[in-house]
Amino acid sequence: MNSVFLVVIAAMILIVVLLRFKVLIGPAILSGGLLIWLFESRSFEKLWIAFTETLTMQRTWDLLLCLYFVMCLEVELRKSGSLHGMVVTLRNIFSSNKVTLAFMPAFLGLLPSLGGARFSAPIVQEASEGIAVDDEQKSAINLWFRHIFEFSNPLMPGVILACGIANVSIGDLIDQVGWVTILCFVLGWIFLIIPLKITDLEKATNTQHDRTIDWKSLVLAFGPIVTSFLLIVAFNVQAALAMGLVVVAFIPLYFWFKRPISVKSVFTESLDKKLFFNVVCILYFIQLLTVIGTLDEIVSVFNNSSLPQAVIIACLSFIFGVMTGMGQGYIAIVMPIVALMAPGNIVLVGIAMVYGMAGQMVTPTHLCILVTVEYFKCRLWKTIGKCGVLSLLMVLIFSAWTYWRYYL
Structure with a gap:
């Protein structure tokens, strides 16, 4: 096995061990990056360059501000009672909070927003009332359904970037992997x-067949999302600025x-x-791997192999999905x-998108996993395990279909 893979595996083991000892997820992941730096570079100049680039990159501040304003909006919705009113209304419409548990994270996943x-997460928390569901299950529900449009939403920056680089149309990409x-x-x-058990019919279902719609809550809950x-x-307003404007504008x-x-408050x-x-x-970890050339080295190893193109793209996408989480x-x-x-080649583009998303769903470097686990105060690896099983089933079904359709 190439030495770079041994170093990466050692770094991942270190991250897992540190997380098991309750080290904060950010420092744990960064420690893995420093271990890679120790074996691959040992250049303090590159360590400093990666640090300064992390703090000066627009992406860093866009993400931090976007996360902050998203949390501000959540406080507004919760304290105004709009969040509760929306969940009750959706329960009245769909007759069960189970639908809301799946529908709302998926709907919000249409809005391109890092983290x-x-x-x-708070909508899932609210909608889980009256249903026997532990914190890890809530976290997995929130993560999984929010990312089902990751490779078929034409508003996603990743989809736009992928189609631009690979010279394929967004419509063709959606035709290729929209079914996923x-x-x-x-x-x-x-x-x-489906496995969730309802423990309180009054809270979780529409026992009175009440079709009352709380229009105020719907306007105040969906209004910020639509705006x-x-x-x-x-x-074309930058995401952090858009969220900040919405937070301020909706206060009156x-x-x-x-x-x-x-x-x-x-x-x-x-x-x-x-x-x-x-x-x-986590952002420093990603930038460190870029600066010291670890990502390029992994790409080079696969490019020099005799593996089929589809296998190379699948492996690279999964590995970098795990390593970058983005x-x-x-x-x-x-x-x-x-x-x-x-x-x-739209087939290879589709393979890259699906396997990359699978990698994202099983790594602690994925910021959505970080913020979800932080919110529900649940066990990281149990949440990742649930998403991992679904990701495995997804890639197995996708791979079987792709192989039968294009390579037999």
């Missing part, structure tokens, strides 16, 4: 939602709808310093390889 699982979104929903429904969507998509609306909130309760510290550590991360690395291997 956006923090927004859907349906597959992901079905798998999540079968394994995460953010329009600002980002229609007016809560008072106008006679649902006053403490403005101070909106901005102070959202300052989760531990979460922000963990996020910066759609834009594995796409930026793998899609140029696809473009060189087979320009315009």
Whole structure:
């Protein structure tokens, strides 16, 4: 086995051990990065370059501000009662909170926002009332359903980037892998939602066949989502700025709808310093691997192998999905390889998107996993295990179909 893979495996083992000893997830992952640096570089200059680039990159501050404003919005929705009113209304419409558990994270997943699982988490928490579901199951539900549009949402930056680099149309990509979104929903429904037992019919179901719709709660809950969507998509406003504008603009609306909130608490309760510290550590880890050339070295090893193209792309996408935890991360690395291997090959593009997403769903470097586990205060590896089983089923079904359709 090539030495770079041995070093990466050693780093992953170190991360797992540190997490088992309750070390914060950010420092634990960064420790793995420092171990790779120790074996691959040992250049303090590169260590410093990666650090300064992390703190000066626009991506870092966009992410931190976006996360902060998402948490501000969650406080507004919770304290105004809009969150509860929306869940009750959806229960009245669908007759069961089980539908809300799956539908709302999926719906919010349409909005491109790094770490956006923090927004859907409180909705999952609210909708789980009256249902026997532990914290790890809630976390897995929130994570899985929020990411089912990862490779078929034309608004996702990763989808746009992938199609631009590989020179394929977004429509062709959706035609190729859009069915996997349906597959992901079905798998999540079968394994995460159906087994749930309702313990309180009054809280979890519409026992009175009440069809009352709380329009105020719906406006105040969906309004910020729709407004953010329009600002980002229609007016090309940067995500963090869009979320900040929405947070500020909706404050007077809560008072106008006679649902006053403490403005101070909106901005102070959202300052989760531990979460922000963990996020910066993970971003530093990713940038460190880029600066010292570890990612390039892994790509080079596969390029020099005799493996079939589809296998190389699948392996690279999964590995970089695990290592970066970001759609834009594995796409930026793998899609140029696809473009060189087979320009315009939609099959390889689809393979890269699906396997990269599978890698994202089983790694602690994925920021959505970080913020979800932090919110539900649950066990990281049990949550990853649940998502891992679904990811395995997804890639097995996808691979079997792709092999039968294109390679037999």
